[in-house]
Amino acid sequence: MGKEDYAKAFKLGKKDYQTRMLRGEKPTLMVLDDIMPEKGSYSEESIGLVQIPIEQIAGTKTVGRSSSFSGNFMPILRETTEFAVKWAELSTSHVEEGIRDPIKAYEYMNKFYVEEGNKRVSVMKYFGAVSIPGNVIRIIPKRTEEKENKIYYEFLDFYQAAPINYIWFSQTGSFEKLQEAVGKEPKEAWEKEDLLKFSSVYTRFCAEYQANGGKKLKITPGDAFLSFISLYGYEEAGEKTTNELKELIAKSWEEFKLLEQEQEIDLKMKPNQKKKPLLNLLHLGTRKLKIAFIYEKTPGTSAWTYAHELGRLHLDQRLPEEVHTVCYENGTQENIDSLLKDAIDEGCSLIFTTTPPFVQASVKAAIANPKVQIVNCSLNTSHRYIRTYYSRMHEVKFLMGAIAGAMAENNRLTYIADYPIYGSIANINAFALGAKMINPRAKVYLEWSTKKEADIAEKIKENGSACVSGRDMVIPEEASRFFGIYHMEEGRPRNLAMPLWHWGKFYEEMIWAILEGTWKYDDNPSATKAINYWWGMSEGVVDVICSKYLPIGTKRMVDLLKGTISSELFNPFSGILYSQTGVVVSDPEGSLSPEEIMTMDWLAENVIGTIPAKEELKEQATPVIKQQGVKKKESGSAAY
Incomplete structure (x- = not known):
């Protein structure tokens, strides 16, 4: 039996070898020593005995045995060699008793390279094993700005909470999203039952995903799984029958295909x-x-x-x-x-x-x-x-900032924001830039209405703001004048302008x-x-309405700016731009792209305040932040 199995494995190996040769790829196993970082630029850490996913075993530690196998770990030495005899004996032993002895391997960037036990890996892979036990030493490279390196360090953080090595992602931030998607707090440790349940749910998903053609997509199964449970829920996914899971995966296929795109949004x-x-x-x-x-x-x-x-x-x-x-x-x-x-x-x-x-x-x-x-x-x-x-409400906020800057005698303005989500940061910065354009000394005090125990009225008194940007519109059932841009006069608001959302x-x-x-x-x-x-x-979807209290000269300025923005002669985020921490755009002729405006996570240099962390916000903000919260962290900005 062992000899017959070797003959079959040998055929698989030769076929894979030839296919790789025709594609111009290396036909034999990868060698870790050939791709290791330079000495002094990495550290080693023993992680002990773990189950190593067979699919993630990429090659050997040293060059010695690499030429005995094709790139898929199938043997390529003739059946008359001593190697073939030992492989066949190991195959027979596996069928009769099973292979229990752990291999010794190195892990680098969540790929594994075998130092001892190459034939065991080959035999186990031939018989379709999912994993093999191994004593593993982890090679940890120094941190860099490269995307793969960032993902790997996110994996290391995740591994501290959940020792799972069989899921991988192609985008940064995904391991944090996975931790949240399964109902865990950041860095919260997984119990044994959590690990077993996750293995079951993920394995079932992957089986149906691959059966539907998942290998043809240029994403990882982990990418698809995270998208799936983010949509349908982790608990709900675990409760689906095989047929239900199969049907949902097929119906959701366009969502997975979208993940292949470098730029997903049109x-x-x-x-x-x-x-x-x-x-x-x-x-x-x-x-x-x-x-x-x-x-x-x-x-x-x-x-x-x-x-x-x-x-x-x-x-x-x-x-x-x-x-x-x-x-x-x-x-x-x-x-x-x-x-x-x-x-x-x-x-x-x-x-x-x-x-x-x-x-x-x-x-x-x-x-x-x-x-x-x-x-x-x-x-x-x-x-x-x-x-x-x-x-694009930031266009209107720029105009309102210009109004506030012109009307603030003491150069102090307050901007009341609600949620730190996509678009709202652009609104804040556009307001600040508009104010600064008209009044170079203007300072914008940023307050958040959704922060816990926020007393914004008291904050406005403390900073002495002459003009305030409040909620965008009046609430019909509230008889309040604290909306739009208003000028504080003896503790009472005088409305100067308001933004208009013309959804109609x-x-x-x-x-x-x-x-x-x-x-x-x-x-x-x-x-x-x-x-x-x-x-x-x-497009007429947003506008600014000026009140009768606005001086005629300021009104003319607003009309002029409105015309230049509407005709695309002027972009509020053009020219040299400074954030609280440094230069954002250094080219006087440059400007931010629409994508950069949507996703900005920094505050303009004349803004006094920060982007709050999720923990600082009221519970009512959670659903919005979970879906639309700004993602990247930068000096006082919060990652969600």
């Missing part, structure tokens, strides 16, 4: 210009398009919801013959799935979920109901089965695109990308 900064003459529209007949809007709160208690409700009413007024709209209020993480189901059951073929925390439920509903279009209001979100939208303009454009059939043109068939709409002043 940012639409303007409406699609492909239009059909209105007289030629034959899209509806007598049937109206039924549209649902799902709100997190009510229009009476939330300025954000109120703005979207005005957008819905705009649709009803502008397109009474074409659409019928309904709204669902008080959506939560607990009831969003049922609200989406209700809307679909009521015959809605287009659904707008108007807040970032609803994005995961939106994707799940879209996968389960492919004939329903679901669009979520969030920024920098990567999903293939839904589209997302947001507005966006919704109307989207509806016409669907009715006219041009919606499909936004999706490039040659690329797998998530579609994000990010419109601004030039």
Whole structure:
């Protein structure tokens, strides 16, 4: 039996050898000594006896035995050699008794290189073993700025909490996300039961993922698994039957393909210009398009919801013959799935979920109901089965900063922000830059309304700000003047300007695109990308409204700046830019890209304040931060 097995393994080895030769690859095993860092640039650490995943054994420690095997660890020496005889004997022993003796190996960048036991690895791999016991010495390179090195150090941190070596990612931050996705706090140690459960869930997922063609994708199984449990939930994934898991993986395949893209998002900064003459529209007949809007709160208690409700009413007024709209209020993480189901059951073929925390439920509903279009209001979100939208409010905030800078006699301004999420940091910095452009001495005191025990009124008194940027709109059920830009006069606010979210303009454009059939043109068939709409002043989605208390000269300045931004002659984030810690843009002719504006995690040099850590925020902020929180940490910025 051993000789027959060797003959089969030998054939596999020769085939792999020849295939690699034709591809111009090294046909034999990798040698760790050939790729090790220079002496003095790494350290060694014994991690003891562990189960080594067979798939992660990449080669040998030294060159000695590397030429005895092809790159897939199958033997390539003739059957008459002493090596072949020993391999065959080991094969027979494995069948009769099993191989129990651990190998000795080195781990480098989570790949393993065998020092003792190469034939054991070869035999175990031939028989389809998943892992093999081994005493392992870890080679730890010095920290660098290289992506793979950063991922490896994140793995080392994760390994301290969960000694798992069989999952790997291609993107930084993924091990932290995995820790959170399984319900663990950062650095919280895993119990034995946690490790066994994870192994079961991950193994079952990988089996179905690979069976569906996972090896053809240029991502790791870990990338796909993290995407899957982030969407459906870790506990829920573990409870799925094999058939349910298989079906969900197949239906979610576009999400996995999206992970292959270096740039996952196709940012639409303007409406699609492909239009059909209105007289030629034959899209509806007598049937109206039924549209649902799902709100997190009510229009009476939330300025954000109120703005979207005005957008819905705009649709009803502008397109009474074409659409019928309904709204669902008080959506939560607990009831969003049922609200989406209700809307679909009521015959809605287009659904707008108007807040970032609803994005995961939106994707799940879209996968389960492919004939329903679901669009979520969030920024920098990567999903293939839904589209997302947001507005370039930083353009308006720049104008409001200019107003505040002009009106602040003592050069002190306060900016009240809510959540440290994508887009909000750009709003803060745009405000600060606008103020500084008009008033070089302007200082912006940053306060967060969602911080625990925040007494913003007291903070404003302490810093003595003459002008304040408060909530964007008045809340209908609150008789308050503390919104927009207001000037403090004897402890009372005098409103100077306010931003306008004109969601109705966006919704109307989207509806016409669907009715006219041009919606499909936004999706490039040659690329797998998530579609994000990010419109601004030039598209009429945002604007600033000035009050009668604003001096006429300041009003003219606002109109001038508005015109240059709307016509794209001026970018608020252009020229030399400084953060609290140094230079961001050094080129006087340079400017930030839309992607850099969306994801910025730094504060302008004239901002006094920080980006709060998640632990500093109220519980109500958790769902938003989890979905949209700024990711990178830089001098006072917080990673989420």
